[in-house]
Amino acid sequence: MFLKVGTGIAYIKVNRKKGINHMKKILIATHGHLASGFLSSIQLLTGKVQEITVINAYVDECDFEQELNVFVNQVNEQDQIFVFTDLFGGSVNQKITKTFLEKEIAVTILSGFNLPILLEIVLATKELTKEDIQELVNKCQQELKMTILDEVHVVNEEEDFF
Amino acid sequence: MFLKVGTGIAYIKVNRKKGINHMKKILIATHGHLASGFLSSIQLLTGKVQEITVINAYVDECDFEQELNVFVNQVNEQDQIFVFTDLFGGSVNQKITKTFLEKEIAVTILSGFNLPILLEIVLATKELTKEDIQELVNKCQQELKMTILDEVHVVNEEEDFF
Numbered sequence: 001m002f003l004k005v006g007t008g009i010a011y012i013k014v015n016r017k018k019g020i021n022h023m024k025k026i027l028i029a030t031h032g033h034l035a036s037g038f039l040s041s042i043q044l045l046t047g048k049v050q051e052i053t054v055i056n057a058y059v060d061e062c063d064f065e066q067e068l069n070v071f072v073n074q075v076n077e078q079d080q081i082f083v084f085t086d087l088f089g090g091s092v093n094q095k096i097t098k099t100f101l102e103k104e105i106a107v108t109i110l111s112g113f114n115l116p117i118l119l120e121i122v123l124a125t126k127e128l129t130k131e132d133i134q135e136l137v138n139k140c141q142q143e144l145k146m147t148i149l150d151e152v153h154v155v156n157e158e159e160d161f162f
Numbered sequence: 163m164f165l166k167v168g169t170g171i172a173y174i175k176v177n178r179k180k181g182i183n184h185m186k187k188i189l190i191a192t193h194g195h196l197a198s199g200f201l202s203s204i205q206l207l208t209g210k211v212q213e214i215t216v217i218n219a220y221v222d223e224c225d226f227e228q229e230l231n232v233f234v235n236q237v238n239e240q241d242q243i244f245v246f247t248d249l250f251g252g253s254v255n256q257k258i259t260k261t262f263l264e265k266e267i268a269v270t271i272l273s274g275f276n277l278p279i280l281l282e283i284v285l286a287t288k289e290l291t292k293e294d295i296q297e298l299v300n301k302c303q304q305e306l307k308m309t310i311l312d313e314v315h316v317v318n319e320e321e322d323f324f
Contacts, residue, residue: 030199032206034277037192037199041248044194044220086203086277088307098313112305114276115196117247133308141303143274145250146295149262162283 025079025123027071028065029055029096030086038084039120048122051073055091064095072103080128082106082121090113116143187241188284189233191217191226191258192248200246202282210284219254226257234265242290243269244283250274270295278305 028035033149035054043049053071057064075081083100088111095142109134110117121128127157128136190197191240197216205211215233219226237243245262247255252271262269272295279302283290290298 028233030203030277032199032202034196034199034202037194037196037202039190040194040199040221041196042194046234048237054178055221056202059202088305088309091281097309098214105311106313109309109311111275111307112302114274114306115192116274117306118169130310130312133171133310136306140274141306142304144276144279144299144303145273146299147250147271147273148292148295149267149269149271150292 010074012015023076023079024051024121024124024127025075025081026052027055027081027083027096028052029057029068029083029092029117031058032089033054033059034086035084038115041115042118042122045119048123052122055092056097068095068099071103072099073099074103082109083106083109084114084118084121085109085111111135112138114144116140163310169175180281185241186213186240186283186289187237187243188214189217189243189245189258190214190280191219191230191245191254193220193252193254194218195221196248197246200277207281208284214284217254219257226254227268230257233260236269238273238310243267244264245269246274246275246280247271248281253305272299274301276306278302 028038028086030038031054033055039049039052039054042052053067055064055067056062057073085096087093090111091092093109094112096109099108110121117136120135120136124132184264190200191201195218197218201211201214201216201260204214217229217233217302218224245258249255254275255271258271262271272283277297282298282302286294
């Protein structure tokens with residue numbers, strides 16, 4: 001296992017086969033029931049849930065390690081795997097990263113994710129390159145935005161309607 | 163009602179009273195059970211749920227309009243109100259924006275949000291200015307990031323371990 005530190009990219013000993021139709025597999029893993037919440041939203045908006053696994057870590061009915069192993073053991077070499085974790089550097093994110101490195105399985109981990117990036121990945125119909133994914137990440141970062149419905153005195157400073 | 167289009171900021175006729183201890187009130191409103199999912203995660207990580215209301219729009223047990231009205235009717239002039247919506251321009255976001263404009267209630271709407279920005283707002287202990295919130299938004303946009311655990315041939319291109 002080779003880990004290149006500081007770039008956000010670690011290289012591991014897995015060669016995905018070229019020229020094979022890669023199947024997309026998605027895991028959403030979060031603290032609490034957030035993962036199921038995202039699945040509910042995706043189902044409502046897209047109807048697509050077949051390719052998505054969820055892990056609600058640290059809730060009573062979830063054995064995080066066991067559920068992670070079930071997911072990891074059913075992926076194939078030719079799959080393109082995306083894992084969504086709620087907090088970069090959080091315990092769920094750390095466990096996921098460690099497990100995929102140990103098992104030497106190629107994966108794209110998207111942390112601190114929002115619904116727009118999850119929708120983009122779920123709805124993507126072609127295999128995504130690193131550049132494609134980075135572009136989507138950049139775009140969806142901008143989807144986190146604020147709108148302020150503010151006080152009248154601010155209006156008065158800029159435009160006097162009276 | 164005054165709506166300034168194109169800046170992301172709309173100005174409405176509400177004056178929050180100065181010099182009063184503003185109470186923070188948070189509404190999470192999403193398509194499906196995502197809102198409850200976020201609440202579950204927040205509860206697990208912080209224990210704070212008292213100030214948070216959730217609306218899981220378009221699920222059987224939720225009357226979106228009624229639940230929104232209940233929230234809107236219990237806020238006070240001195241409250242600092244944050245609404246989190248899953249998709250900017252989505253139907254939940256539109257309904258929220260329209261309702262607050264009609265009721266002339268000052269509010270900060272955070273769309274396309276992720277767990278980091280929700281945590282920042284929940285854990286904030288002082289009243290946040292527009293500049294504070296924009297700074298948090300900018301920071302939390304960067305929390306959406308990708309980590310790629312990639313193939314060995316990429317390592318070999320960069321560093322030859324053999």
